Structures are given as C-alpha cells and as structure tokens.
Amino acid sequence: MDKPIILRVGSYPQWDREPLDALETRKLGSAALGAFEGESKRNERFLALDTVLLQPHHASGTIETRKAMGQLVRDNLAAHFAGQPLLTPVL
Numbered sequence: 001m002d003k004p005i006i007l008r009v010g011s012y013p014q015w016d017r018e019p020l021d022a023l024e025t026r027k028l029g030s031a032a033l034g035a036f037e038g039e040s041k042r043n044e045r046f047l048a049l050d051t052v053l054l055q056p057h058h059a060s061g062t063i064e065t066r067k068a069m070g071q072l073v074r075d076n077l078a079a080h081f082a083g084q085p086l087l088t089p090v091l
Contacts, residue, residue, distance in 0.1 A: 003029030023049055 003026070020043075022028035030051035046052050060069065076086050 003027070005029050005031070020045055023051060026051075 005028075019028055019031065023031060024045065030053075032053040032055070033046075034055050046054055060066065072088060076088060079086050
C-alpha cells in the first residue's frame with residue numbers, strides 16, 4: 001500500500017507538529033512544504049528526514065510581482081495626495 005504524500009503551500013503553523021511525528025515514524029510517506037512554522041529558523045527534525053522537501057515561502061519573490069507591488073504603493077500614494085480613495089485601503 002502506498003503511503004500518503006503531503007504538498008503544502010499555505011501557512012498553517014499547527015500543521016507542523018502531528019504530521020512531523022507521522023513523517024518520522026514513516027506513517028506519512030513524504031512531504032513538500034512551501035510554508036512552515038518558523039521559516040527563518042531551521043527545524044532539525046525536518047532536516048533529518050530524507051522524505052521532506054522544504055522551500056521557504058517565496059510567492060512574492062518574482063521581479064514582476066515586486067515591480068507590481070511597488071507600482072501599487074506609488075498609485076496609492078498618488079491617490080492619497082490627490083484626495084482620492086485609495087486603490088487598496090486597509091480597514
């Protein structure tokens with residue numbers, strides 16, 4: 001029987017605890033994680049497993065996305081100083 005495989009790209013810190021135990025005991029076949037608890041810190045338990053692929057979250061890391069984010073900031077500032085509604089107000 002094949003074991004389950006997890007592919008996770010969202011950030012759900014509570015997910016890391018129980019499934020990590022299942023990975024260590026081989027009840028869970030493998031996992032590829034694009035977001036995980038404490039991304040800037042390395043969890044040695046994950047690193048010890050040859051069935052886990054870790055890739056810190058980089059969804060906004062493309063040049064195009066960063067340029068678009070910068071343009072949105074400029075557009076919001078222009079709207080603010082022109083007395084117009086913001087394109088993306090934070091409520």
